[in-house]
Amino acid sequence: MTLEQFHVSGDTTLTWLNGGDTNMDGGAMFGVVPKPLWSRKYPVNEKNQIELRCDPVLIQAEGRNMIMEGGIGRGRLSEKAMKNYGVTEESSVEENLSDLGLSPDDISDVLMTHMHFDHSMGLTKETAEGRKPMYPNAVIWVNEIEWEEMKNPNIRSRNTYFKENWDAIEHQVKTFKKEKEVVPGIRLIHTGGHSAGHCILNISRGDREIWHMADIMPTHAHQNVLWVLAYDDYPLDSIEKKQEYTLPAIEQGAWFMFYHDYKYRMLRWDENGKEIVESLLREEAEESE
Secondary structure, eight states: OOOOOEEEEETEEEEEOOOOHHHHHHHHHTSSSSSHTTTTTSOTTTTTEEEOOOOOOEEEEETTEEEESSOOSSSSSHHHHHHTOOOBOOHHHHHHHHHTTGGGGGGGGOSSSSOOOHHGGGEEEEEEEEESSTTTEEEEEEEEHHHHHHHHHOTTTTTTGGGGTTTTTTGGEOOOOEEEETTEEEEEEEESSTTTTEEEHHHHHHHHEEEEEESOOOOOOGGGTOOOTTOOHHHHHHHHHHIIIIIIHHHHEEEEEEEEEEEEEEEETTTTTTSEEEEEOOOOHHHHH
16 A cells, blocks of 8 residues: 655655544535535445545654544454444554554654544554553643543533543643644644534645644535534534634645545645645545546
């Protein structure tokens, strides 16, 4: 498997790793948007499910190896859960890192936009000695609101915040309030919306401006500010933050990167957001065209 890479500038490179594949209900992923509209923009299977990759991004900058998001891990879900979440592939992040001459021990920071199960399961692994951190030497950056809800979920969020995804990494977690610049030009920004502590990621290095809108715009088909998820706890906040960050970035010609998109790793729209003018495709998606 070839790993897709994008050279940002200078010493900064993005590499997509294989964090596993899920297939989730399309109606839930597009909320109140009618299926005849969203299905024109994103393929759907006979079970009304859409493919959602869970692929962490290795960010190399300032001599550090950072990972954004955790993937779904391997051996972390029961057979029933695998079926419910439409898992067709589990993580091979360790093998990917090895192909790059790295190991999980070499990761210095993990940048989490939020801690829902499909983003956080790959932060730990099951071993003969019990559950252990996947990245034992890393600082795991999480918004403080998100971390608090992760540990104390409510009646709704307990279906995605699991103790098994935080108990082995608690000592590695560092929290922040509004914003955290991990290295110059790479920062997590609190938005709320999808969850109370949800964050987006901005990379501004050299002449590149890159946004990862995480799950307030999980795929390219969610570009419309009104197309938000039924999974969003605060959908009006998702809409507001998409207006605040996405629209100006499109006008300025910024890149958008994705964790979940079945087809695009990154893309850039024209200033009106009508046409994709430049993109980096997933290898499998490129071969299927």
